[in-house]
Amino acid sequence: MVLLSSSPSLSITSPNYRYSPSRRLCLCPISATHVVTPHHIDKSSLTISETSSEDQLWAAARLRVRSFNEFKPSTFGIQFIENGEDRVVVGTLDVNQCMSLPDEITGMKPEGIEGQFARGYLSNVCVANELHRNGLGYDLVAKSKAVAQKWGLTDLYVHVAVNNEPAKQLYMKSGFVYENDEPAWQARFLDRPRRLLLWLGLPGNQNW
Template identity: 55%
Template sequence: MALLSSPHPLPTQFPASPASLRVRRPPITACQLCTHKQSVRQFDQSTLTVAEGSSESELWAAACLRVRSFYHFKPSMFGLQDHRRYLAERELEAMKERVGGKRKGFRKVSCINATVPLSQISSPSVSDDFCSSCKFNNNGEDRVVVGTLDLNQCVSLPDEITGNRPEGIGADFARAYLSNVCVGKELHRNGLGYALVAKSKLVAQEWGISDLYVHVAVDNEPAKKLYMKSGFVYEKDEPAWQARFLDRPRRILLWFGIPGVQL
């Protein structure tokens, strides 16, 4: 399990970078998962915390994880570390704008992170880059952001098909979308994706959200399995012309009704 959701609810425009640094972001689907086999690093599940992030250091760690997850770089790329840091700084800036309520069209956005103590995953089987770049300090304890997502309270996400529920007045208060969902590849198959989605449902319920949505690539069976096992059901398909125009795999929209919330 690798990438579970698209990088930004709104596209972030980056200044042109030198040709030696330029990286083409792969076609982003709203929910991506890698299916290749790899070793799994286990950790003590009792040390896992899934909560809304607020400190700048934690948001920075989440931004670094998103860059590691949503971009693909050639190891031989000149200035790679500087370019990755540049992208993380841009993502942090956009994240703070969204979470701070400054993004037009979004009533509320929360960055929800799954974190574990650094001591739980620091080992030869986990890259030093992952531990160092996604690390932050919480009350004197070094922790690592191992999974992250955004919960967006809004009527629609730019360049995405729009949910049908609820209808009419009040939809901007009661509809929300998941985006930017990703889990560190070093900790796949530890249930982190499910934990992030479960927490997002609880936060959505607190906000009075009645209808929760997520976009998933039509051919991404692992991602669809994750969300459908979490209670999401199919609502509609993205038109093929739209996917071609945006140069990305076609998507479907999945819906989940938050229990106990009614307009």
């Protein structure tokens, strides 16, 4: 099932899967009846929505910890209970409505005062390793675009490491294009791979 939280973020959940966004979006299966193992998933069992409970937020956070730090799947539980049913978060991302994110390249669109309320950033995009190559990342990003447009955003950005080819392909497939890249000195100072800034104009944007 995919969820959103109050600082825009998304997640996906399913019987064994879920996704969250600042607001958090989560992707989850409808019920968690079996173990998450590498395989294709029946997408009819997934829901994408805004996170609405503390349990959902914790499950999404645990998915991120185990994914971003390459921990074993069994290390952190990503289950939660909703309406008496066991659910699992299998994907998550955050939608941030703001001028800029800390320690990141700032987008240039829209210009002027509109940038304070019409610019947004995706962050913490994550899908359970066992379910990569099932199109869940694309589904999460598609949902986030709809959420951003509903909020009145006209320009959406995402940062991606220059050496992260799968992520770059995902965002470009979703319509993002190159706008800027991080100076090498800044990446060295922050001790991380250099990042690219990708931009997407949402429907209603005069430049879209």
